[in-house]
Amino acid sequence: MVLQMYQLTLIPICLYVLYHLYRYHKLSVRRKDFPPGPTPLPIIGNLHQIPISRPELRFATYAKEYGPITGLQLGSHNMIVLNTWEAVHDLIEQKGGSYSSRPKLAVTDVIVPGGLNPAFNKHGELWRKQRKLMVEFLGGDRTDAMKPVQDAESTQMIYDIMFAAENFEDHVLRSFGSVILETVYGQRENTFKPGGKLARFFEVEEEWAAAVGATASPPIQSFPFLESVPDWATPWKGWRRRAAKVKKAQKGLYLGLLRETKERLAVGKGVDSFMARCLKIQDKEWYDDLYLAYCGGILMEGGIETSASTTMVFILAMAAFPDTMKRAQFEVDTTCGLKRLPGKDDIPNLPYVRACMLEVLRWRPIIPLAVPHTTSAEDTYKGYTIPTNTDVIINAWNIHQDGLFFQDPATFNPARYLENERGGLPRTPAASEYKGRKSVYSFGAGRRVCPGQRFAENALIISFAKLAWAFDIEPTGPLAIDTWDDWTDGLVTRPKNLNVRFKLRDHGRRKVIEEAWGELTCSCVNMKMEWSNMAPISLVL
Numbered sequence: 001m002v003l004q005m006y007q008l009t010l011i012p013i014c015l016y017v018l019y020h021l022y023r024y025h026k027l028s029v030r031r032k033d034f035p036p037g038p039t040p041l042p043i044i045g046n047l048h049q050i051p052i053s054r055p056e057l058r059f060a061t062y063a064k065e066y067g068p069i070t071g072l073q074l075g076s077h078n079m080i081v082l083n084t085w086e087a088v089h090d091l092i093e094q095k096g097g098s099y100s101s102r103p104k105l106a107v108t109d110v111i112v113p114g115g116l117n118p119a120f121n122k123h124g125e126l127w128r129k130q131r132k133l134m135v136e137f138l139g140g141d142r143t144d145a146m147k148p149v150q151d152a153e154s155t156q157m158i159y160d161i162m163f164a165a166e167n168f169e170d171h172v173l174r175s176f177g178s179v180i181l182e183t184v185y186g187q188r189e190n191t192f193k194p195g196g197k198l199a200r201f202f203e204v205e206e207e208w209a210a211a212v213g214a215t216a217s218p219p220i221q222s223f224p225f226l227e228s229v230p231d232w233a234t235p236w237k238g239w240r241r242r243a244a245k246v247k248k249a250q251k252g253l254y255l256g257l258l259r260e261t262k263e264r265l266a267v268g269k270g271v272d273s274f275m276a277r278c279l280k281i282q283d284k285e286w287y288d289d290l291y292l293a294y295c296g297g298i299l300m301e302g303g304i305e306t307s308a309s310t311t312m313v314f315i316l317a318m319a320a321f322p323d324t325m326k327r328a329q330f331e332v333d334t335t336c337g338l339k340r341l342p343g344k345d346d347i348p349n350l351p352y353v354r355a356c357m358l359e360v361l362r363w364r365p366i367i368p369l370a371v372p373h374t375t376s377a378e379d380t381y382k383g384y385t386i387p388t389n390t391d392v393i394i395n396a397w398n399i400h401q402d403g404l405f406f407q408d409p410a411t412f413n414p415a416r417y418l419e420n421e422r423g424g425l426p427r428t429p430a431a432s433e434y435k436g437r438k439s440v441y442s443f444g445a446g447r448r449v450c451p452g453q454r455f456a457e458n459a460l461i462i463s464f465a466k467l468a469w470a471f472d473i474e475p476t477g478p479l480a481i482d483t484w485d486d487w488t489d490g491l492v493t494r495p496k497n498l499n500v501r502f503k504l505r506d507h508g509r510r511k512v513i514e515e516a517w518g519e520l521t522c523s524c525v526n527m528k529m530e531w532s533n534m535a536p537i538s539l540v541l
């Protein structure tokens with residue numbers, strides 16, 4: 001009798017499972033008019049074919065086989081990968097109204113509910129408001145007004161490297177981190193100390209990356225029924241609890257920074273930061289504290305690791321390709337001489353350093369597949385149907401490796417950007433044919449394109465010029481230029497365990513760096529506008 005009851009309860013469960021298996025089997029079948037791609041398996045579709053590590057390499061092989069757009073089935077969910085700049089231009093840029101949303105991920109919904117994170121928010125009124133705030137802060141002349149801070153922090157970066165080169169990664173992270181802390185919150189961090197704001201931020205970022213990692217939570221987007229399966233009954237046991245822990249830490253950090261900004265403003269400090277301006281219009285615009293706290297937080301999330309990782313690629317490339325380093329050094333020496341450091345006013349006179357920056361972004365884009373977009377309406381393109389809610393991936397990696405446009409695309413060659421502003425072969429047809437083609441796709445495209453691009457480019461050129469002026473960067477062991485073993489995985493990637501040595505180019509430069517750093521302490525007080533109220537620059541060695 002007991003056995004019969006047990007069997008009876010099993011029947012609805014089996015029916016439930018069979019129903020979903022049948023449903024997902026039907027949904028995982030490729031539509032005839034969907035863009036071509038590898039053959040999907042029943043139920044899971046192409047999920048098994050997408051590697052967790054460096055998926056862009058697999059997508060590049062699909063690009064060769066299937067052409068400009070690859071169509072993939074991820075369980076019941078659709079994804080397309082745009083492999084050419086034309087496809088990005090025609091869809092993401094020309095049809096921004098329906099190609100600018102973001103995928104809905106259960107784990108990010110737990111960590112940042114209510115669309116508070118502008119970078120992951122769906123296309124709509126709230127995102128537009130958030131984006132406007134960020135663009136007003138990062139766009140146009142405002143970006144140039146922030147160059148003195150980038151200049152000052154990059155001077156401290158090379159000063160720090162000169163004295164403690166073994167911690168160069170920390171110095172790079174601190175420099176870009178402090179730029180964001182200053183411009184967003186009106187305060188700085190002069191050392192990368194345990195328990196400090198930047199250290200706390202990176203701890204939370206690490207927890208966030210672990211919680212949103214590809215295998216850390218159930219693929220609810222591909223199999224929505226998993227949403228209603230109890231946590232304990234899945235292989236991802238505890239994922240909601242882990243996500244809630246990240247939410248608490250992140251919210252605490254961002255609200256804490258906002259609270260500190262208010263306290264500092266009350267005593268007249270940090271008066272012209274992004275947050276100070278947001279607080280001025282808070283009541284008029286109906287921004288609540290949580291909303292503002294996350295707008296500040298996303299600028300830290302978007303602006304620090306990306307710029308620091310790009311600088312790591314520059315350091316790798318300079319060590320691996322000494323001829324390019326020598327050419328960059330020749331340019332900065334000729335422009336600035338030996339008695340002063342290159343700085344913000346030299347940017348227009350450093351075309352080769354700028355070309356190095358573009359080539360670093362092209363050669364090893366640190367976000368090789370950008371951030372996924374999602375369609376908010378059905379569309380047709382070149383005879384294919386792209387349904388609503390399809391994830392759209394910009395395959396920046398593949399676009400940057402296009403041998404028809406770039407000569408020897410695998411080679412690191414900054415000079416390509418001197419010969420052609422988009423880096424293309426000199427024999428490429430008239431520029432008009434490439435109207436709309438970008439120099440690099442590392443900042444994404446369309447309405448979601450990185451709002452910090454110009455801000456980041458300024459900081460990178462200034463930092464690269466100073467590094468080239470001050471140091472020879474030499475290999476001390478194998479360098480990860482043809483292998484991915486020593487690269488991190490995740491949305492943002494970078495080379496790790498870099499086997500390099502920084503050698504001051506000559507003794508005279510040491511004096512110049514020390515003096516430049518010393519002067520910062522004074523000139524910072526005189527920096528007009530917002531910077532006058534910041535903590536003075538000083539280094540605890």
Ligand code: HEM
Nearest residue numbers: 119302303306307370371442443444445448449450452456
């Ligand atoms: C080398 C440096 C950087 C790289 C490579 C980079 C790359 C990207 C990429 C690929 C996207 C997604 C674009 C898309 O969806 O099409 C993005 C978005 C974003 N970036 Fe950056 N970024 C950098 C620096 C910055 C900086 C300095 C800031 C701010 C201070 C910033 C803030 C943002 C924000 C807020 C978004 C989300 C935009 C939205 O969804 O509307 N980024 N970035």
